[in-house]
């Protein structure tokens with residue numbers, strides 16, 4: 001499986017209809033058109049850069065041949081903008097201070113810094129004031145469940161971690177530092193994270209596979225005095241609950257009385273079921289190819305079924321987080337169903353296919369994505385200075401997202417900073433009212 005994005009520089013005669021011919025040629029071979037930018041409008045010809053997405057190298061070749069074969073149209077270049085944008089990585093550590101004179105040097109570094117160290121030694125709470133710790137989150141992975149790509153190792157997962165760090169910075173002004181772990185056993189992960197925790201105000205666990213992710217998160221939440229959250233579990237559950245609330249509002253369905261079917265009971269799936277059940281959804285049914293995963297859902301009070309078709313037949317809302325593209329067949333979709341196929345980079349069913357098959361709402365993991373949750377959730381708990389992220393805070397985050405969603409949409413735009421502010425405020429409000437302890441500096 002692959003997901004290839006390329007940018008084509010295409011020249012067409014400046015006569016109406018030619019862009020349409022290009023779009024038709026791309027569409028015929030199953031290419032998905034993204035951005036279209038007009039680079040130059042000449043008297044005789046127009047040049048545009050068109051971003052396309054395909055699933056394989058073969059499909060890309062077919063697409064390029066289709067464009068090249070169009071009369072009067074020239075394909076100038078084909079570039080991989082995504083790879084290019086990643087050259088040198090996506091994040092960097094920058095000094096907030098200019099260090100230009102010897103006086104600056106002595107203030108920032110030695111000997112001046114020694115007094116600051118001693119002030120913190122005397123009163124550890126002062127680390128909040130005199131260091132960046134309380135605004136810094138570790139994004140920790142062992143590389144075992146990178147998106148739906150599987151166990152590809154922590155280094156191959158680094159672009160995802162850098163992406164999360166870049167989003168933390170841009171959306172909520174939090175410093176996030178990727179931490180790649182070359183260990184997989186829960187005990188080793190727990191000990192390593194505990195050992196590095198003094199430098200962080202929070203820990204975001206990312207793309208750590210199931211079932212070991214459950215023990216890792218549970219233990220770290222208990223044993224650390226800073227907030228810890230496994231994003232694939234709770235970040236995803238928050239945004240999924242928000243999408244379910246919005247879909248039900250628009251469809252006039254009572255979410256609590258709806259039957260929800262969850263396909264894939266790994267990190268994301270189990271957390272989504274737990275979140276929905278705790279929210280009051282009475283009927284949650286799950287399916288997974290692993291018996292252990294189904295046992296886990298039953299242990300939380302959910303029902304399970306063995307066949308995906310059966311689950312699809314029974315459910316008003318279907319959510320899928322298996323990492324398996326195309327797993328849901330069009331013929332399984334029921335009229336009026338709400339379908340959230342959340343696997344990345346490719347969903348279990350494409351939105352258009354689900355809608356064509358009769359779903360009233362359908363979306364994928366690009367839209368219903370934990371990016372709408374994790375930045376604001378951490379901003380909220382860091383602002384409140386609490387040591388835990390509770391279920392109540394997560395529900396408040398989901399409601400803030402649902403309340404920021406335009407009628408008819410399932411979720412808001414992920415880059416709307418007002419949404420992240422609303423999530424942060426909601427989480428902070430619950431955090432300061434709760435009896436969760438303030439975090440303690442050692």
Ligand SMILES: NC(=O)C1=CN([C@@H]2O[C@H](COP(=O)(O)OP(=O)(O)OC[C@H]3O[C@@H](n4cnc5c(N)ncnc54)[C@H](O)[C@@H]3O)[C@@H](O)[C@H]2O)C=CC1
Pocket residue numbers: 145146147148149207208209210231232233236263264265266267268269287288289290293320321322323324327342343344345364365366368369370371
């Ligand atoms: N949209 C979003 O914000 C998010 C999407 N995801 C996506 O969800 C997917 C799963 O992620 P995790 O839960 O972290 O992984 P995971 O590895 O913990 O869970 C995957 C589960 O799916 C099950 N599964 C795999 N193939 C199956 C099949 N054919 N039928 C039934 N069950 C099957 C596995 O047994 C496992 O329990 C990934 O593609 C990931 O990209 C995860 C987190 C956030």
Ligand SMILES: CC(=O)C(=O)O
Pocket residue numbers: 146147148207231232343344365369370371
């Ligand atoms: C979005 C995300 O965290 C995932 O697909 O794993």
Ligand SMILES: [Mg+2]
Pocket residue numbers: 147206207231232
């Ligand atoms: Mg993830």
